Amino acid sequence: MTLLGTLGVAVIGAGRMGADHVRRINDVISGARVAAVADLDEGRAAAAADGIEGCTVHTDPAAAMAAPGVAAVLIASPGPAHEAALLAAFERDLPVLCEKPLTPDPASALRVLAAEQRLGHRRVQVGFMRRYDADYLKLKRLLAEGAFGRTLMLHHKHRNVSTPPGFTNAMMIHDSAVHEIDVTRWLLDDEITSVRVLRPAPSGAAPGGLGDPQLILFETAGGRVVDTELFVNCGFGYQVTCEAVGERGTARIGDERGVFTNADGRWGTGIVPGFVERFEEAYDRQVRRWVEAIRRGEVEGPSCWDGYAAAAVCEAGVRAQATGERVPVDLVERPALYR
Amino acid sequence: MTLLGTLGVAVIGAGRMGADHVRRINDVISGARVAAVADLDEGRAAAAADGIEGCTVHTDPAAAMAAPGVAAVLIASPGPAHEAALLAAFERDLPVLCEKPLTPDPASALRVLAAEQRLGHRRVQVGFMRRYDADYLKLKRLLAEGAFGRTLMLHHKHRNVSTPPGFTNAMMIHDSAVHEIDVTRWLLDDEITSVRVLRPAPSGAAPGGLGDPQLILFETAGGRVVDTELFVNCGFGYQVTCEAVGERGTARIGDERGVFTNADGRWGTGIVPGFVERFEEAYDRQVRRWVEAIRRGEVEGPSCWDGYAAAAVCEAGVRAQATGERVPVDLVERPALYR
Amino acid sequence: MTLLGTLGVAVIGAGRMGADHVRRINDVISGARVAAVADLDEGRAAAAADGIEGCTVHTDPAAAMAAPGVAAVLIASPGPAHEAALLAAFERDLPVLCEKPLTPDPASALRVLAAEQRLGHRRVQVGFMRRYDADYLKLKRLLAEGAFGRTLMLHHKHRNVSTPPGFTNAMMIHDSAVHEIDVTRWLLDDEITSVRVLRPAPSGAAPGGLGDPQLILFETAGGRVVDTELFVNCGFGYQVTCEAVGERGTARIGDERGVFTNADGRWGTGIVPGFVERFEEAYDRQVRRWVEAIRRGEVEGPSCWDGYAAAAVCEAGVRAQATGERVPVDLVERPALYR
Amino acid sequence: MTLLGTLGVAVIGAGRMGADHVRRINDVISGARVAAVADLDEGRAAAAADGIEGCTVHTDPAAAMAAPGVAAVLIASPGPAHEAALLAAFERDLPVLCEKPLTPDPASALRVLAAEQRLGHRRVQVGFMRRYDADYLKLKRLLAEGAFGRTLMLHHKHRNVSTPPGFTNAMMIHDSAVHEIDVTRWLLDDEITSVRVLRPAPSGAAPGGLGDPQLILFETAGGRVVDTELFVNCGFGYQVTCEAVGERGTARIGDERGVFTNADGRWGTGIVPGFVERFEEAYDRQVRRWVEAIRRGEVEGPSCWDGYAAAAVCEAGVRAQATGERVPVDLVERPALYR
CATH class of the missing domain: 3.40.50.720 (NAD(P)-binding Rossmann-like Domain)
Structure with missing residues (x-):
């Protein structure tokens, strides 16, 4: 060196x-x-x-x-x-x-x-x-080994304690869900072809106008269905989990870890406060x-190409937030350099 | 007595x-x-x-x-x-x-x-x-106490080892998802107002024609969004979980329990084979x-009334399987006897 | 019937x-x-x-x-x-x-x-x-099946929230540890041959004179070593666990179960308050x-015979509390009726 | 820099x-x-x-x-x-x-x-x-904060897949238990004053002459009791856990983590093969x-000083292996440089 x-x-x-x-x-x-x-x-x-x-x-x-x-x-x-x-x-x-x-x-x-x-x-x-997190890397490897057959679905959860002032619905897609967009494409080696966003009546903790939480649904070229619970004012901690459902088994990452305590009638452990602690x-x-x-x-x-594809899915996602309907994602043909 | x-x-x-x-x-x-x-x-x-x-x-x-x-x-x-x-x-x-x-x-x-x-x-x-399972009862009580604020979403998973011969897509709704339909209505004290069904490319383990797994989505009169992963040929065991997402916390039931072992490079526990063991x-x-x-x-x-409402949601669910679109559920007015 | x-x-x-x-x-x-x-x-x-x-x-x-x-x-x-x-x-x-x-x-x-x-x-x-608890029964069956080879050690934990007035060191053996004495004999199909009791400086929550917690050590005729943490004023809940260590694996029961929550920066679940809830x-x-x-x-x-053997071990245990030394357990010959 | x-x-x-x-x-x-x-x-x-x-x-x-x-x-x-x-x-x-x-x-x-x-x-x-492992550091901090009162006991487990040729009983103390010796002194800020070693009938997987597993017991100057299960031919993986028992709560580290899977009737996760993976x-x-x-x-x-104290406890531990009795640890007075 x-x-x-x-x-x-x-x-x-x-x-x-x-x-x-x-x-x-x-x-x-x-x-x-x-x-x-x-x-x-x-x-x-x-x-x-x-x-x-x-x-x-x-x-x-x-x-x-x-x-x-x-x-x-x-x-x-x-x-x-x-x-x-x-x-x-x-x-x-x-x-x-x-x-x-x-x-x-x-x-x-x-x-x-x-x-x-x-x-x-x-x-x-x-x-x-x-893509550089130890658990995501292990999950990727496990899926690639194929012991569980083809991957059929992914379930993501993405929860933040709270949002900074000025956080918008579009930012929920561009700043938060963009991680699930990339992870989905990478884990599955597959392109996202449509987006739906279902919006429950928002939490009272959500700033005015913010539709929080949301359930974001992707379909992929390979026929997978992917759901993401995105909840950016959950209050209790920063939590990112992913479960892959294969033909013969499932694999999940993101469970809490660390020091497990018994105290005050409760057993459990702490939740990290933010992405810095989780992904440092x-x-x-x-x-x-x-x-x-x-x-x-x-x-x-x-x-x-991954940056472009994420941008295209985000754009569709923001439109899907507005309508509640299925919005297709149209990508240009993939250039040779990125194959 | x-x-x-x-x-x-x-x-x-x-x-x-x-x-x-x-x-x-x-x-x-x-x-x-x-x-x-x-x-x-x-x-x-x-x-x-x-x-x-x-x-x-x-x-x-x-x-x-x-x-x-x-x-x-x-x-x-x-x-x-x-x-x-x-x-x-x-x-x-x-x-x-x-x-x-x-x-x-x-x-x-x-x-x-x-x-x-x-x-x-x-x-x-x-x-x-x-409704008589100890864990569902505890979950119901916890949500009713309101410590987590309003319930915003439910995530259900319903997995069976395999289906008997002749099992159809309609039976996935009428025989399997019907439990999530009832539990959703009961936990939330809310009526389901629409159903969507997203169908990934089916598992190779699914009998011909069966769209397995499926992601079933409910919206409720109270503005909740509910998703159910229904996977009736998952192969690995019988697994029923439910996570309720409230404004200030979440609560999940259905995790594996019993004897936890270290052996052969693995830590974990067994999964029950079927509903008899789980719900006896x-x-x-x-x-x-x-x-x-x-x-x-x-x-x-x-x-x-609960039986009627479940039947109405099932009917909508079967139609939603066919189209992939949002199918509304129309209930008659609730008679005084059932209020 | x-x-x-x-x-x-x-x-x-x-x-x-x-x-x-x-x-x-x-x-x-x-x-x-x-x-x-x-x-x-x-x-x-x-x-x-x-x-x-x-x-x-x-x-x-x-x-x-x-x-x-x-x-x-x-x-x-x-x-x-x-x-x-x-x-x-x-x-x-x-x-x-x-x-x-x-x-x-x-x-x-x-x-x-x-x-x-x-x-x-x-x-x-x-x-x-x-012996009638579902988890102890499963553990007994697992050990009997022999997949983990001979059982070499047991680790017990026995924790109570607090003791009633008048609870004595002898009662820690006769009323509390007696359960571990019986479970040890039953799980291992083996007789306890000696007892030691190690007493740390007691918790400030222990009533005056009570040596709480204690570490109780058994040796068995078959050469097993068994330890029990007995802590009857732990304050946080009722908790009974047992881990069996075999030649090729270990098996543990007694982990917390039920509704797992995310709230207030913590993930976990409740601990039952007493033996009624745990062993009902x-x-x-x-x-x-x-x-x-x-x-x-x-x-x-x-x-x-099981009642007699437990009484004999308890008697030795009380003597062991006083001395900190190894106290042998002498049983009469087992009558034919109990073989 | x-x-x-x-x-x-x-x-x-x-x-x-x-x-x-x-x-x-x-x-x-x-x-x-x-x-x-x-x-x-x-x-x-x-x-x-x-x-x-x-x-x-x-x-x-x-x-x-x-x-x-x-x-x-x-x-x-x-x-x-x-x-x-x-x-x-x-x-x-x-x-x-x-x-x-x-x-x-x-x-x-x-x-x-x-x-x-x-x-x-x-x-x-x-x-x-x-002392540089993230979980031990968190445990140290938690105990130091004092929320659980004084620490009364520690329970250690130290399990290795298997031993290299020529591994001796003395090496079980000097090479393996030495880690628990140091961690005990460091977590408790207390000196070990005696050692006992209880030896069950050894596992059939232990090389001839090796008393594996062993239960090692420390008493400290501050009146704590500490037990260590040392099992260096457990076969199933490398596992190091520590539970601290305080007056009002307990804290445990070392639980398995990573990718949790459902497959083949089992839920769980892998165990690391060795200390390199665990403590890298x-x-x-x-x-x-x-x-x-x-x-x-x-x-x-x-x-x-920490190196000297560990050597002194190891020496006592090797003598305790031979006799099964309590062996006191005598340290020289602590020099001013190390106070």
Whole structure:
């Protein structure tokens, strides 16, 4: 590894997620360092870069990518800024880890897809970090081994304690359900072809106008049916579970773990408060795999196609929220680069 | 109890279910005895009555009800025979425990409803035995206490090892999902207003033509959304679970229990093979409560209205299987006797 | 069953346990009725017998056993009164269900053993009700099947919320650990040959002088080692677990069950408050099996030998509490009647 | 961190454990690199160092510690070689991570203790990696918070699939139970004052002469009682659990986790095959914390005192195996450096 030297990374976006990635690359991941940080708010970029030897500070993403020692890019800016950042990285042919979403809508995702195809090789890993969670990985392996036959259904549950101010029905799809969209496609190796959203009378804990919880239903090209309970103001904790139903067995992940106590007439354990606690290890593993692949000269993981497909399903999902009816998902033909 | 004497029961139908009730009333339930058995197949009735002192044998249900010592009727004949047996019991004003279904379709159920109303008081308890399962009872109590706020959703799973020959899609609704229909109405104290059925590509283990598994979706008058995974050839065991999602918490029943073992690289426990093992205690409690109520001069439990409503939802469910679309459930106005 | 008529039972002792057995025999168990009740406190006997047709009331146990219709005896009086009641039943050669302890000490137990041997056949079932608990029965069957090889160790836990006033260290053995003593002997089909008791610094919740919790250690003739955590003021609930360690696997019973909830940052379920809730079904099954066996002309279940052996281990256990050292258990040779 | 440069580590011992630490320091831990490897077998040292830029190869531990760039030492050689290596590190005042045992017996441990005291400050972290396991850490925190009152007892289980050839009874204490010895002292912040070992008739799967399983009992200065089931040929998997019993509640760690399946009539999950899978994350965290502390100029974690106390309890434990009696543990007075 030291033969290659340490991988210099330009981090684009120094908000909560970007700052966390700066810490991760510098303190946790072996063989990588932050070489440049860019944020529209220069002070925020400087704060993130503080104390890191040789790390430069920028307001322009392209300038950060051009900084000395930069050999890879991690995009953690807001979704609407992703397209420009990705195209800038493509110009320098740099490997990219792009936080989800790839871009906010299918049209812009298709432009990125076209640009990457012009490069002629994959450069982008999209930040669907659940693919790096130890339990999801075991579930994927178990299904792939085929001991339970074909997978027929998936049942997802996705529960958050509460939503921040301004959280909308569309964000329930784009920010929350997008994880189940990607996990569904990845676990089943199958495309989602339609979306329905059933909305019960909302919880009294839901902010005005938010239809919380919702039951989201996918059908896939391979004939699978997938349901997701999405409940983003459940109050009691952060809980993500997935049960796969095969022809001869089922497999479930996401049960609570840790310290089990007897006290006050109750037996049980605590529920983690949020996604950071639940998926911290997955975030680390995601970045570690990305760094390792780059050092081997490879690009792995969720591709721009996965980012595009997720965007297309999200768009259909938002329309399905409005009507309660089945909304088909129409994808373009899958380019050769992503087969 | 001996002050009242032992309750003499006429058992109508001596098939598997009827013979089991004969055994239960005679050997398990205190304060009741089988006074008469009727079955179209006289030999089968005689076999069930064999060795029971003073128990008479009949081919005509009405004759059994008129036999000496009969003070109550348990109907366990095939569903199409229920209407006639119920009307015969009404003529003698006898309390009845009628195995589900009350009758096979809403029209005949409405005729029974009308006949019972002419009597002017409830005589019928319908055999929805899950209402007598210890765990469902605890769940019902927990939801009623309101600690979790309003119940917003239910998730049911109903899995059987395999189906007998000749099992049809309609039977998936009428024989299997009917339990979730009743439990949903009872737990929520709410009426089901529509049904959807989503059908994945069927399991290779499903007999030809059977769409197994299915995802059945109910909406209720109170705005709840309810999903049921129905998988009747799952192969691995009999499993019935229910999770209620409230505004501030969820509650789940049906997890495996018993002896937990470490062996051969696995930790876990056995799954019961069928409904007899899972609900044996519920069957006992159901009949015990029925006998106790009669001895107090009362009729309790699921009513003819519950039987009618279940029949109406089943009818809609079978139509929903065919179309994949939302099918509304239209109930008549609820008569005063059943409010 | 009605061919034989209903079994008339004389219940000796109408305290909490006796009154509960009166209720059970009359209301729950098919084929039996309470024919006589005896208690030193005649009013208490009368209260228990109230409303039971043909049930006579006595202060003298022998008189109750001689009452009309009595064909079996259930002894639920205090332990010191058991010997006289058992001998009275032997005079009439009546089958007996005797609540534990058989008698309070090995010497008196040996006198009962001698008396039963003079009868020449077993008449007594001792009320070690855990042998009738569904989970202990499954565990027993699993070990007997031998899939895990020889059983090498047992780990018991026995926890109560709190102790009544006047509860002593000796009662921790005689009233609480006696269940683990019997279960150990029964599961392993092996005799306990020594006892050690380790006493940590007691919990602040233990009444003055009570060494609570304690770790009780048995060795058996077959070379097994058995530990029991006995904690009778644990505060949080009633919890009884047992793990058997075999050569190729382990098996555990007693995990919490029922309704599992997510709420307030916790996942889990309730713990039962006491032995009634935990073992209610075992009490019912114990009496049902006793009645069924009598009606077949048999005596089954834990014998006077089991009662004697438990008394001998208890006596050694109390001595072991005082010294902290290994105290051997010396049993007389097992009479032919109990082999 | 880059301000400080990367920490150069000399790894002493390139066997299985040493080679794994080389990989960990180089590929997993941020901010550290392997600067030198020493092994009596030079080829083995060279193999471990292969491909690591600037890493020198040695047969003499002291030479490795003197190599360019070495600022810390990780000792993973066999236990008997530890004393010399530690003294060599002390001569250079280098911070050390010393795999357990500190030394194989209390006398040599006391010599190390004396040498470190002459330095006047702590230099050694002993490799009791369970203190870095996420669940043990949570349990420690929970007990420290005091919500369950004083801790009264601990129940440990330590099960391995099977033992390598030549595994002895003494190794059951020195290699296996030593972990429970350290965890007991650490969780309770209390010293072990006596050991008993109860030995059931051994499993048929135990190699000749090995008394497997064993029940090991500790008493502590604070009056706690601690039991450990040690079963090193259990056959079914690697399983480490710990339950702490407090005055008002209990807390347990070590339950199986991961993917829960329904299949073939069983519900459950897999058991990990060995300690690598179970404690991989703890090994990583142990080394990471060590590196981070050094870079802050500190030494943390289990000290030489902990290594000495463990050796003293092990010595008593081996004597207790032979006699079955209570063997006291006599520690020297705790030096000021370790208070």
